[in-house]
Amino acid sequence: MRARSRSLLLVGSLAAIAVLGLAGCSAEPTPESTPGGAATTEPTDGQSTPPTAEPTVEPGTPITIDCKTLLAPQDIYDFNPNVSTDPGFVPAEGSLAAAAVADNGIACGYLHQTSNELMNFSLSQPSPEQLTLALNAAAASSTPVPTYGTPPAVSGFFDPASGEIQVFTPKYWLTATSTMFGEPGDAEPLVRAAISHLPE
Structure with a gap:
């Protein structure tokens, strides 16, 4: 009977020690919850990347001559007497002529009075x-x-599929487009005339 009492006393003591030991433990702290139940954390450095600015394109220098200076009426007549200025000319969207106008340049339109073919510089x-x-x-x-001029003073290019001419000097970008230009030589007199009229 005495032995049984000691056993009960020992078991009770161990249980008390276990309770005290558990009372001394604590769980890891949890983040504070928002009213919606989502945990919130403080922002840390480097979590957000500031937006990068788009690269800026430097605008071109305004062209100071007009179409009659770039190609004189006599230049057009010498090319073809049936070609004259097109009063209703508007550069097509996405064309080289439109790009020139958007970059402070000029675009000049011409019309063949018989065939109604268009030409622009x-x-x-x-x-x-x-x-x-x-x-x-x-x-x-x-x-x-090569017949438009000698690089680097003049670099010329021709696209037979579109009748598109591009000529580059150290400062200027000259373009011309027409179905009348089946080969590079067709526009050569006009190209050479325009190059000779470029501003210094």
Whole structure:
């Protein structure tokens, strides 16, 4: 009987020690909850990346001559007496002429009075970086034309599929487009005349 009492006393003591031991333990702290039940944490450095600014394109230098100076009426007449200025000319969206106008350049339209074929010339003075990009693009997509001039003073290109001409000098980007240009030589008199009229 005495032994049984000691056993009960020992068991009770161990139980008390176990309760005291558990009372001394604590769980890891949990983040504070918002009313919606979602846990919130403090923001840390580097969690958000500031937006990067789009690169700016330097605008071209405004062209100071007009269409009658770029190609004189006599230049047009010598090319074809049936071709004259097109009063309703508007550069087509996405065309080289439209790009020239958007970059402070000029675009000039002409019309064949018999066939109604159109012809346009444009001139711009892009920034050096944009001029180099345009030159590289023309070289990659068109055929070089040495008769327009000698590089680097003049670099000429022709695309027979579109009748599109691009001519580059160290400062200027001259373009011309027409179905009348079946080969590079068709536009050569006009191209040479326009180059001779470029501003210094």
